[in-house]
Amino acid sequence: MTTVRGGPIGSSSGWLVRRSTRASAVASVVSLVLVVALFLVPEVMGANAVQQLTSLFTFLILAIMWNALAGYGGMVSVGQQAFIGFGAYSVIFLTQHGVTPYLAVVIAAFASAALAAIESLLVLPLRGGQFAVGTWVVAEVLALLVTLDHSMGGGSGISLHGLNRYSITDRRDYTYWLSLAFMVLLLGSVFLLLRRRTGAALQAIRDDEEAAASVGVRVRPLRFLLFVLAGFGCGAAGALILANTSFIQPTSIFGVQYTAYMIFMVLVGGLGTFEGPIIGAIVFFVIQYNFADEGAWYLIGLGVVAMGFALFLPRGLWSLLTDRLHFQLLPVGYRLTRPEKLPVIANEGGGVVSEHG
Amino acid sequence: MSWVNAVVQGLLLGGLYALFACGLSLMFGVMRIINLAHGDIAVLGAFLVWEVSFTYHVSPFIALLPVLPIMAAFGYVLQRSVLARSLRGGPLIPLLTTFGLSIVIQNGLLQAYSPDVRSLGAKAGTISTKSWVINSRLAVPYIGLLVLVLAVVVLGGLQLTLRRTPFGREMRATALDPDTAALVGIPAWSVYAKATAIALATATLAGAFLAIRSTFQPSSGPTQLIFAFEAVVIGGLGSLWGTLGGGIVLGIAQTIGANIDPRYSILAGHLVFLAVLASPRGRILASRSTAR
Numbered sequence: 001m002t003t004v005r006g007g008p009i010g011s012s013s014g015w016l017v018r019r020s021t022r023a024s025a026v027a028s029v030v031s032l033v034l035v036v037a038l039f040l041v042p043e044v045m046g047a048n049a050v051q052q053l054t055s056l057f058t059f060l061i062l063a064i065m066w067n068a069l070a071g072y073g074g075m076v077s078v079g080q081q082a083f084i085g086f087g088a089y090s091v092i093f094l095t096q097h098g099v100t101p102y103l104a105v106v107i108a109a110f111a112s113a114a115l116a117a118i119e120s121l122l123v124l125p126l127r128g129g130q131f132a133v134g135t136w137v138v139a140e141v142l143a144l145l146v147t148l149d150h151s152m153g154g155g156s157g158i159s160l161h162g163l164n165r166y167s168i169t170d171r172r173d174y175t176y177w178l179s180l181a182f183m184v185l186l187l188g189s190v191f192l193l194l195r196r197r198t199g200a201a202l203q204a205i206r207d208d209e210e211a212a213a214s215v216g217v218r219v220r221p222l223r224f225l226l227f228v229l230a231g232f233g234c235g236a237a238g239a240l241i242l243a244n245t246s247f248i249q250p251t252s253i254f255g256v257q258y259t260a261y262m263i264f265m266v267l268v269g270g271l272g273t274f275e276g277p278i279i280g281a282i283v284f285f286v287i288q289y290n291f292a293d294e295g296a297w298y299l300i301g302l303g304v305v306a307m308g309f310a311l312f313l314p315r316g317l318w319s320l321l322t323d324r325l326h327f328q329l330l331p332v333g334y335r336l337t338r339p340e341k342l343p344v345i346a347n348e349g350g351g352v353v354s355e356h357g
Numbered sequence: 358m359s360w361v362n363a364v365v366q367g368l369l370l371g372g373l374y375a376l377f378a379c380g381l382s383l384m385f386g387v388m389r390i391i392n393l394a395h396g397d398i399a400v401l402g403a404f405l406v407w408e409v410s411f412t413y414h415v416s417p418f419i420a421l422l423p424v425l426p427i428m429a430a431f432g433y434v435l436q437r438s439v440l441a442r443s444l445r446g447g448p449l450i451p452l453l454t455t456f457g458l459s460i461v462i463q464n465g466l467l468q469a470y471s472p473d474v475r476s477l478g479a480k481a482g483t484i485s486t487k488s489w490v491i492n493s494r495l496a497v498p499y500i501g502l503l504v505l506v507l508a509v510v511v512l513g514g515l516q517l518t519l520r521r522t523p524f525g526r527e528m529r530a531t532a533l534d535p536d537t538a539a540l541v542g543i544p545a546w547s548v549y550a551k552a553t554a555i556a557l558a559t560a561t562l563a564g565a566f567l568a569i570r571s572t573f574q575p576s577s578g579p580t581q582l583i584f585a586f587e588a589v590v591i592g593g594l595g596s597l598w599g600t601l602g603g604g605i606v607l608g609i610a611q612t613i614g615a616n617i618d619p620r621y622s623i624l625a626g627h628l629v630f631l632a633v634l635a636s637p638r639g640r641i642l643a644s645r646s647t648a649r
Contacts, residue, residue: 122635133583144624
């Protein structure tokens with residue numbers, strides 16, 4: 001990195017600072033086209049495809065949110081199911097009080113963000129394993145409270161009423177579009193966070209929190225922002241899971257298996273990279289589609305693979321691509337180029353996680 | 358009088374939680390990692406005791422004799438192979454690895470033993486059912502008393518080991534600063550591996566006594582991990598006697614909650630834990646433990 005010392009942005013030394021590469025320019029256009037195409041899917045594809053894609057989007061939301069927490073904020077949460085469950089049960093509560101289901105999904109996401117803001121007072125001072133178990137206990141408390149509440153169906157679960165006013169096709173399509181909209185919104189938010197000034201700060205926290213704080217990065221507000229964003233996203237995911245299945249039970253919607261899925265997706269794809277969780281979610285989705293019927297063996301496999309990635313390839317599949325090819329899909333970082341030399345990478349979005357991170 | 362009974366039962370239950378917690382506390386104290394598979398390892402130990410007990414038709418107390426060294430050896434190997442590598446990967450990796458391990462153990466047990474609820478109480482004989490009856494409202498079960506005494510002995514023994522023996526000194530030195538300890542000839546890997554071995558042996562003891570005094574199943578692990586962690590935090594991190602106190606506070610909170618309504622039992626324990634976490638003292642604990 002001594003090459004950067006030549007001076008501020010580019011100029012005399014002949015360096016150019018560029019935000020995008022040809023690959024990322026192409027990928028940006030492609031992803032815009034892809035989003036438009038995805039919005040048209042219900043018009044052209046069958047019911048099964050629409051339903052499968054809806055659940056893929058929900059997993060994607062969860063992966064993006066968990067990566068934002070752990071990959072950029074250094075917060076390993078084992079309790080995001082608190083927001084998944086809270087989002088789902090908020091929809092139940094709101095529809096019981098006369099709100100239309102799809103509006104209720106949107107409100108539920110904001111309610112989960114509010115819950116995250118409150119919970120942050122309790123858990124954000126904690127670090128590492130204490131944060132992990134602290135968030136887990138909060139999730140357990142919420143699950144127990146729901147179990148005690150008979151108007152929420154207690155321990156035996158409850159169905160979402162009010163969807164009957166829509167035809168089955170409409171219901172499936174609306175849920176699909178809403179999932180897609182939330183996914184695009186959340187991907188966009190993380191993209192903007194990374195591309196703006198906060199991005200450099202977040203990556204600094206990711207690489208070394210104490211060093212980041214020592215050069216003036218305001219760690220606490222950023223952690224708070226990430227935690228509330230993750231609360232919002234996971235709440236939305238929970239509400240969408242309910243809209244997709246229309247029945248929930250506290251033990252499953254508040255289940256720690258969601259954390260297992262999130263850890264798997266993010267570790268396999270690439271912790272602390274923008275593109276990683278997307279790849280991880282797709283890999284997880286394919287595995288789940290093919291092996292979920294295997295029961296315990298399926299989960300053993302997930303656990304072993306997650307451990308393997310944590311130990312041997314902690315930056316996931318995406319790092320295989322970026323390390324070899326200096327490849328970046330979306331322009332979230334900066335890169336220096338000198339016309340007569342090969343490009344040098346500096347502070348990429350999918351960049352380097354330091355060893356002592 | 359039922360309140361007195363609730364407190365007494367809570368005290369005894371707290372002994373079990375303290376036993377669960379001491380291995381967690383030890384690993385956190387020495388290596389600064391929270392082993393998210395701790396509860397599942399305890400349940401794995403309980404299943405091993407079950408296996409030995411039923412294969413050779415012996416009491417679970419006898420079955421513990423071969424199982425404890427096996428689990429200690431497993432701990433040693435686990436540290437040398439998996440945890441040592443994950444410790445080098447930064448602070449997040451041990452959490453992710455042990456969470457993965459927890460899923461593997463839990464589902465492995467599910468595959469091998471079915472989700473049935475079991476108990477070793479019958480195998481343990483009359484000690485698991487008899488009580489020392491004080492009056493019609495108050496009875497002290499022998500097994501509860503035995504677990505509490507065992508918790509005091511194990512935690513006290515560990516405390517003495519840490520304070521008074523050369524190995525304890527090595528553990529404390531490594532916990533404070535592994536690099537400097539290495540300079541004066543204490544290899545961190547060896548201390549870490551031995552600490553993990555001790556932690557897994559105590560977890561097995563706790564798992565076996567959980568199985569004797571109540572019930573267990575493959576999915577029991579995470580709950581026990583949470584209780585153990587709560588006991589550690591309520592008691593104040595890094596202090597073994599504090600862990601005993603924390604376990605007892607948690608146990609009493611649960612039995613008093615259950616005395617109001619059986620459904621409030623676990624909730625009451627969680628709420629006491631969250632209250633401690635939110636209190637100014639909890640904040641100090643949280644920030645202190647971040648310092649290396």
